[in-house]
Amino acid sequence: MLGGTGILLGVAAGPAQAAEVSYATRCVPPPASGLGPVDGTTKVEITAPATAKVGEEVEVVWKFLRAASKNPDLIDLPANSVQPSGTLKAAGAQTAAVAMQGPRENPAIPKGGDMVLSDMKGELKLTAPGQVTLTPDAYDINVMSTDTKCAPTGAVQPGATITVTAGDGTATPTPTPTPTSTSSPSESPDPTGTPGTPSASASESGGSGGSGGSDTGGTGGGGGQTDFTGKEVQVPYACKTPIGDKSATSPVQIDAKKNGGSFDLTVRFGASVMDSPADIPKGSVKPSMEVVLGGADKGTVHVEGPVNDEDIKSGQPIEIPDLTGTYKPGASGKSTLSPGVLTVKALGTTTTCTPTKSEASLTLDTTEQAGGASGGSGGSGGSGTSGGSGGSSTSGGLAATGAEDDGTLKALGLVAGTAVLLGGAVFAFMPGRRMR
Incomplete structure (x- = not known):
């Protein structure tokens, strides 16, 4: 042997x-x-x-x-x-x-x-x-x-x-160069370039941005009703990313639940799913939004979602979680709630997406509460910016910060059903009901 x-x-x-x-x-x-x-x-x-x-x-x-x-x-x-x-x-x-x-x-x-x-x-x-x-x-x-x-x-x-x-153990030499270790005469120190940047193409689940004039979405707040469901609106975003301005459109819905004189808000994103192109560590993604008040009330309400509490493995679906916060009315009457500035913090970078048009998702019958929103910061830590007029298809006080092309944003990872480029990596943050 x-x-x-x-x-x-x-x-x-x-x-x-x-x-x-x-x-x-x-x-x-x-x-x-x-x-x-x-x-x-x-x-x-x-x-x-x-x-x-x-x-x-x-x-x-x-x-x-x-x-x-x-x-x-x-x-x-x-x-x-x-x-x-x-x-x-x-x-x-x-x-x-x-x-x-x-x-x-x-x-x-x-x-x-x-x-x-x-x-x-x-x-x-x-x-x-x-x-x-x-x-x-x-x-x-x-x-x-x-x-x-x-x-x-x-x-x-x-x-x-x-x-x-050959099969008999003999070799037939071929005149070719022998292995040589050489360096290019133009060799220079490593420049700071890019080893690769994200590139993904996403089909949007919604259409173009809001065009409703008097349509102010779901209405509630009076009588004994406690749960109020808003309508899904298409929000055209202008995004400030780490490598420049981008634009995209995302479907957003605002729901409310009456809690005493206040309302517990839940902002949901249209259900779309994309697999993660790579491993994403836990605790690295944090989304938030400023919901804009209009109609009788003015101001904003801060809502936010949890960070991903588990590692997301390559090939697994990634979803934006529901964003939640509390709205304390600062005025009595019919108050509208519209999607506002969306912020996503991921792996040390921040992307800010501002609507170029505003459309109300929900209208509530509100009663003024002490320390409520009207004209200032609403809920659990709003930004204190002036809100737009709910239900309008105009800018409503939300300044455009980039291109107004509402088409699919190509070569980018998705955030809130749209797209955002995170430097040398792409993360597919697709909207959905729960963060996986």
């Missing part, structure tokens, strides 16, 4: 060899990021068998010693959110493009930190005797849902060479 094993090992692939190679690289982020190309130097180590024979399928390993760019100074990338893939060129005795891919495994990468990419592996079936060279080529860096594409800008030296023997 031992003798037979020795014979088998003798004709199998030989010991592995590893060689380093550096080459000038240009990385191009997705167009939606608004960021330009990044020029840098990629340094890798290619590992492959030194010898093998025709018919064998050998494994090749591509290890990143340095990526061409760093994580931009926008957002911390969570662990296991980055995945590399690329192509290794085989030449000489045979020509082939070897597909390489690494697992989505990385430590947390801080803003401005060096990119840490997992080892990529691929397999090559040997078909002819002679020398086969292996040269690293283009590669992609996928961050949560979209790719930044990196490609050589000049000649690249082979990273490894396999001597392939």
Whole structure:
């Protein structure tokens, strides 16, 4: 048995060899990021068998010693959110493009930190005797849902060479370069670029923004009724994101429950679901809104949702939870409640979305309470800004802060059924009834 094993090992692939190679690289982020190309130097180590024979399928390993760019100074990338893939060129005795891919495994990468990419592996079936060279080529860096594409800008030296023997154990040499570790003469320190930015396309569950004039949604508050259901309104948002102004439309509904002289409010978002493109740690997402009062009352009411209390695994649905708060009326009469400024804090970033039009979701019969809203801050910590006139399709005092295109916001993660870009990562915060 031992003798037979020795014979088998003798004709199998030989010991592995590893060689380093550096080459000038240009990385191009997705167009939606608004960021330009990044020029840098990629340094890798290619590992492959030194010898093998025709018919064998050998494994090749591509290890990143340095990526061409760093994580931009926008957002911390969570662990296991980055995945590399690329192509290794085989030449000489045979020509082939070897597909390489690494697992989505990385430590947390801080803003401005060096990119840490997992080892990529691929397999090559040997078909002819002679020398086969292996040269690293283009590669992609996928961050949560979209790719930044990196490609050589000049000649690249082979990273490894396999001597392939025929079935009788003889080799037919092929005149090809030997592995050489070189550095591009234009090599420069790692610039701060982007390893990849979010890119996702979402179909909105609603239509265009509110156009109702006298329609003020659900009405209640009088008699013995205690629960009041608002109508779902389409809210066109202009969003201030970490990388610029964006716009989108989201369906929103405001419900109320009478509690003494006050009302407990619940703001719900249209039910749409999108899977998370990567792991999102618990306690990293916090949504809130300022509900705008109109009609008899004036001011705003602050409502907010809980942070996600569990990790959200890649592939699991993400939903915006219900936002809740308390409205204490500051005036008697018919008071309207309209969706106002939406804020989402996630992983150290803040995105603020302001309606470009206002439409009331709910109208209540209110009775003035001591210390109530009228003209000031309402409920549990409003902002004290002046409210608009409920039911109007005009701005109602909510200033537009960006483009007024209410179409689908592409290349962005979703927040409140719309979209928001969070720097180098995309998080699909889709509206729904509960945060998972």
